[in-house]
Amino acid sequence: MLIYIAKRVLVALPTLLIVSILVFSLQKLLPGDPVLALAGEERDPATLELLREKYHLNEPFVMQYLRWFGGVLTGDFGVSLRTGQPVLELIAQKLPVTIQLALMSMGFALLIGIPAGIIAAVRKGTAIDWLANIVALSGLSIPNFWLGIMLILFVSVKLGWLPASGYESPFVDPLRSLQTMIMPAFVLGSGLAATLMRHTRSAMLGVLSADYIRTARAKGLDGREVVMVHALRNALLPVVTLTALLFGELLAGAVLTEQIFTIPGFGKLIVDAVFNRDYAVVQGVVLCTAVGFLVMNLVADVLYVLLNPRMRSAL
Amino acid sequence: MDQPVLSVEGLSIAFKSGREWRGVVRDMSFTVAPGETVALVGESGSGKSVTSLAIMGLLDRRQSRPTGSVLMNGTELLNLPEPAMRQIRGNQVAMIFQEPMTSLNPVFTVGRQIGEALDRQGAMSREQVRSEVLRLMERVRIPNAATRIDEYPHQFSGGMRQRVMIAMALASRPRLLIADEPTTALDVTIQGQILDLIKELQQETGMAVLFITHDMGVVAEIADRTVVMYRGDCVETGATETVFARPEHPYTAALLAAVPRLGSMQGAPLPRRFPRIDTTDGTIISEPPLQRQIDRKAMPVLSVRNLVTRFAVGADLLGRAKGHVHAVENVSFDLWQGETLSLVGESGCGKSTTGRSILRLIEPRSGEVTLDGFDVMELRGSALQRMRRAGQMIFQDPFSSLNPRMTIGQSVAEPILKHGIAKGREARALAADLLGQVGLDGSMFDRYPHEFSGGQRQRVAIARVLGLSPKLIVADESVSALDVSIKAQVCNLLMDLQDRLGIAYLFISHDMAVVERVSHRVAVMYLGEIVEIGPREAIFANPQHPYTRKLIAAVPIPDPARRGMRRAAAADELKSPIRPRGHVAPRREWRDLGAGHLVMQTG
Numbered sequence: 001m002l003i004y005i006a007k008r009v010l011v012a013l014p015t016l017l018i019v020s021i022l023v024f025s026l027q028k029l030l031p032g033d034p035v036l037a038l039a040g041e042e043r044d045p046a047t048l049e050l051l052r053e054k055y056h057l058n059e060p061f062v063m064q065y066l067r068w069f070g071g072v073l074t075g076d077f078g079v080s081l082r083t084g085q086p087v088l089e090l091i092a093q094k095l096p097v098t099i100q101l102a103l104m105s106m107g108f109a110l111l112i113g114i115p116a117g118i119i120a121a122v123r124k125g126t127a128i129d130w131l132a133n134i135v136a137l138s139g140l141s142i143p144n145f146w147l148g149i150m151l152i153l154f155v156s157v158k159l160g161w162l163p164a165s166g167y168e169s170p171f172v173d174p175l176r177s178l179q180t181m182i183m184p185a186f187v188l189g190s191g192l193a194a195t196l197m198r199h200t201r202s203a204m205l206g207v208l209s210a211d212y213i214r215t216a217r218a219k220g221l222d223g224r225e226v227v228m229v230h231a232l233r234n235a236l237l238p239v240v241t242l243t244a245l246l247f248g249e250l251l252a253g254a255v256l257t258e259q260i261f262t263i264p265g266f267g268k269l270i271v272d273a274v275f276n277r278d279y280a281v282v283q284g285v286v287l288c289t290a291v292g293f294l295v296m297n298l299v300a301d302v303l304y305v306l307l308n309p310r311m312r313s314a315l
Numbered sequence: 316m317d318q319p320v321l322s323v324e325g326l327s328i329a330f331k332s333g334r335e336w337r338g339v340v341r342d343m344s345f346t347v348a349p350g351e352t353v354a355l356v357g358e359s360g361s362g363k364s365v366t367s368l369a370i371m372g373l374l375d376r377r378q379s380r381p382t383g384s385v386l387m388n389g390t391e392l393l394n395l396p397e398p399a400m401r402q403i404r405g406n407q408v409a410m411i412f413q414e415p416m417t418s419l420n421p422v423f424t425v426g427r428q429i430g431e432a433l434d435r436q437g438a439m440s441r442e443q444v445r446s447e448v449l450r451l452m453e454r455v456r457i458p459n460a461a462t463r464i465d466e467y468p469h470q471f472s473g474g475m476r477q478r479v480m481i482a483m484a485l486a487s488r489p490r491l492l493i494a495d496e497p498t499t500a501l502d503v504t505i506q507g508q509i510l511d512l513i514k515e516l517q518q519e520t521g522m523a524v525l526f527i528t529h530d531m532g533v534v535a536e537i538a539d540r541t542v543v544m545y546r547g548d549c550v551e552t553g554a555t556e557t558v559f560a561r562p563e564h565p566y567t568a569a570l571l572a573a574v575p576r577l578g579s580m581q582g583a584p585l586p587r588r589f590p591r592i593d594t595t596d597g598t599i600i601s602e603p604p605l606q607r608q609i610d611r612k613a614m615p616v617l618s619v620r621n622l623v624t625r626f627a628v629g630a631d632l633l634g635r636a637k638g639h640v641h642a643v644e645n646v647s648f649d650l651w652q653g654e655t656l657s658l659v660g661e662s663g664c665g666k667s668t669t670g671r672s673i674l675r676l677i678e679p680r681s682g683e684v685t686l687d688g689f690d691v692m693e694l695r696g697s698a699l700q701r702m703r704r705a706g707q708m709i710f711q712d713p714f715s716s717l718n719p720r721m722t723i724g725q726s727v728a729e730p731i732l733k734h735g736i737a738k739g740r741e742a743r744a745l746a747a748d749l750l751g752q753v754g755l756d757g758s759m760f761d762r763y764p765h766e767f768s769g770g771q772r773q774r775v776a777i778a779r780v781l782g783l784s785p786k787l788i789v790a791d792e793s794v795s796a797l798d799v800s801i802k803a804q805v806c807n808l809l810m811d812l813q814d815r816l817g818i819a820y821l822f823i824s825h826d827m828a829v830v831e832r833v834s835h836r837v838a839v840m841y842l843g844e845i846v847e848i849g850p851r852e853a854i855f856a857n858p859q860h861p862y863t864r865k866l867i868a869a870v871p872i873p874d875p876a877r878r879g880m881r882r883a884a885a886a887d888e889l890k891s892p893i894r895p896r897g898h899v900a901p902r903r904e905w906r907d908l909g910a911g912h913l914v915m916q917t918g
Contacts, residue, residue, distance in 0.1 A: 210417065211417040211418040212417065214373060214412065215420075218404060218410040220401045221405075307422065308422060309422060309467040309469070
């Protein structure tokens with residue numbers, strides 16, 4: 001098992017390297033000069049040159065990359081061109097916010113999606129199945145921002161039940177934190193829940209018609225045991241992989257959701273950084289996101305092996 | 316006679332198809348007494364499995380409607396509420412299924428799956444369950460039960476999985492065991508072991524067995540009484556001896572006549588067609604004997620020398636294979652025009668890989684193959700394509716080997732067009748003619764494969780290869796998936812074509828009785844090697860290699876007089892042909908018994 005994990009990490013490393021190169025070069029291709037953004041109205045060539053010198057922007061591309069990546073490896077992501085704050089510090093500030101949002105959204109998605117998928121599969125062809133499918137299709141087709149705005153309008157503005165925006169750390173005021181986060185998490189999680197529901201349903205349907213389910217029933221097990229023990233574990237195998245892939249979608253969705261609910265998280269950080277041509281911040285944030293995504297997929301791979309004994313003995 | 320364990324009276328079953336209800340079983344009646352074995356026989360689609368599922372209450376209640384009466388120890392099972400039915404399933408009747416590979420849940424250990432059936436009330440302690448599971452595993456004679464209890468199904472072979480299924484069924488101490496084709500998916504030597512096991516357990520426990528099968532040999536060996544089903548009707552019921560000796564219904568007679576019997580070909584050097592049976596009155600019409608003589612002085616159509624095919628398994632950190640499956644190891648033989656050489660052996664012995672390696676559908680590692688003058692191993696590109704005109708292949712599964720989006724006419728015409736044999740209208744006429752040659756109607760040209768039965772599809776597959784006028788056809792288990800009567804027809808078609816066109820067949824099969832009927836010569840394969848090869852008559856009448864003897868002895872004979880016979884074979888498994896990297900195959904010596912009969916020397 002440890003060897004397996006080591007192998008997967010070894011495979012992940014080159015991926016990370018490629019991502020870092022892409023991240024670094026992609027933004028060199030972006031239009032706009034950070035020095036111009038930084039200098040503001042000042043267009044004095046000498047000042048610009050001085051700024052370039054300061055941030056090593058006049059060195060060859062490869063040198064710039066190596067300087068940056070070397071720093072990253074030692075924990076130095078550089079400083080924000082705009083505020084002068086170290087990038088690592090910015091990330092450390094914003095990351096917990098987005099992690100909380102991501103975890104809560106994923107929680108919503110799993111809690112709604114998987115049970116709904118199971119019920120729809122078991123009650124295939126009944127009204128419940130139809131209802132679940134219609135809700136899922138709506139969840140997929142309603143854009144996040146619209147759902148977010150509608151929720152703010154009704155729940156916050158009309159009914160005044162929950163705050164429309166803002167953020168509070170769960171370590172400072174857990175209740176308040178939950179209140180501010182519950183709507184964004186629901187908005188972000190609803191689309192994923194729909195995807196998960198559709199996949200759980202089809203995986204479950206496949207498994208329920210398998211020979212070993214017939215065996216379990218012939219043994220005299222009751223319906224709940226057959227579905228929850230024998231069928232579910234097999235049906236969850238593809239769902240585990242899917243969940244890890246959905247994590248990417250979740251991060252992309254977080255950018256928009258954080259804007260709508262004005263949550264000071266990763267999403268806001270990256271949007272601001274892109275508009276300000278704050279290279280170091282964009283690089284740091286994207287690299288962090290990529291690492292997070294790789295880690296999620298690694299976890300999924302390991303989980304998959306743990307759930308599936310056939311994979312275990314193939315190691 | 317005792318009060319029957321199971322009594323089925325006037326059972327009819329209808330399935331929902333669209334808005335209508337379609338009857339699939341009509342008015343079935345039979346009983347099973349304690350300690351008795353009753354066989355339910357019939358061909359695919361006769362309703363035998365549906366009947367057993369109805370007894371177990373395992374049919375989807377929304378899609379099916381059983382009527383009549385099923386009494387289990389006096390309790391009416393039809394329309395029994397699900398909780399009560401669960402009690403019956405857990406305690407009085409247990410079932411084992413055809414596919415041991417898919418009938419066990421892959422994510423739980425076998426110990427847990429057996430234990431589940433044991434302790435449904437949760438009244439036993441964990442240690443009690445475990446020791447009882449061990450006892451059951453030993454009872455079904457799984458070697459090293461104590462270590463295997465925590466293994467997963469994929470670590471067991473097919474035969475061992477079926478033993479696990481039986482252990483699971485025994486856990487609830489059932490009064491009735493329903494066995495739905497339990498040995499059909501198994502190799503013949505393993506089938507013998509499982510049949511013996513069921514007989515032994517029945518003697519020990521006194522349970523009744525309802526045995527569902529299509530194999531008359533198995534019926535003769537195991538059943539006290541036999542119920543014959545035909546297209547949803549019960550056509551005949553009686554003591555097995557009576558049914559075999561004096562079948563009353565013409566269908567039963569036809570079914571029995573179509574069963575190939577091992578040993579029926581003694582003294583006949585040439586293959587022989589199966590007799591034709593009139594299903595309306597059961598009269599048997601013998602077919603004229605085959606005429607074609609083989610000229611073994613001529614050049615062989617196919618000549619194989621020292622063929623070796625291996626597959627890499629596993630990989631270390633550097634990506635090197637940890638070992639190899641020695642699928643085909645040093646195989647050599649010749650095949651002449653108009654001759655059938657059968658490759659026999661059990662699953663995993665390399666017979667299919669041999670067939671595919673010869674046509675380079677799998678890349679062999681070394682060896683020489685000469686097919687109709689082509690040096691097969693040296694061919695590249697278009698020359699390889701031309702070679703494939705001379706050597707064609709027919710596969711086992713007639714359902715998946717035809718493209719469902721092409722009409723059968725298109726399927727048959729495609730190779731003719733691709734190889735530039737004919738074009739346009741001419742190709743169409745040729746394809747229609749080929750369909751006629753395999754006994755299909757030219758009017759079926761524009762229909763799609765799903766409209767055809769398994770036997771008809773296999774005819775289409777034959778027509779498709781005939782278009783290229785091949786010298787050699789590799790028939791890989793081509794009749795194995797077919798019902799007995801259809802199997803006989805397709806074999807007859809193959810023999811007719813050979814008699815007329817002089818095609819050579821490499822007939823790959825595990826079915827010894829069919830092989831005896833169709834072959835001129837036979838080669839027995841074991842773990843990738845040919846252990847015995849020779850004229851069919853010599854191989855069957857005078858088998859020399861221990862494995863050949865074991866294989867022939869394991870074939871069930873449709874003769875009820877042999878009932879109760881035991882093979883006394885140990886519960887063993889086929890050895891594995893996987894060898895570590897760097898393994899050097901041992902040198903083999905063959906003993907020549909004359910007339911081309913060669914036997915590998917053992918030890």
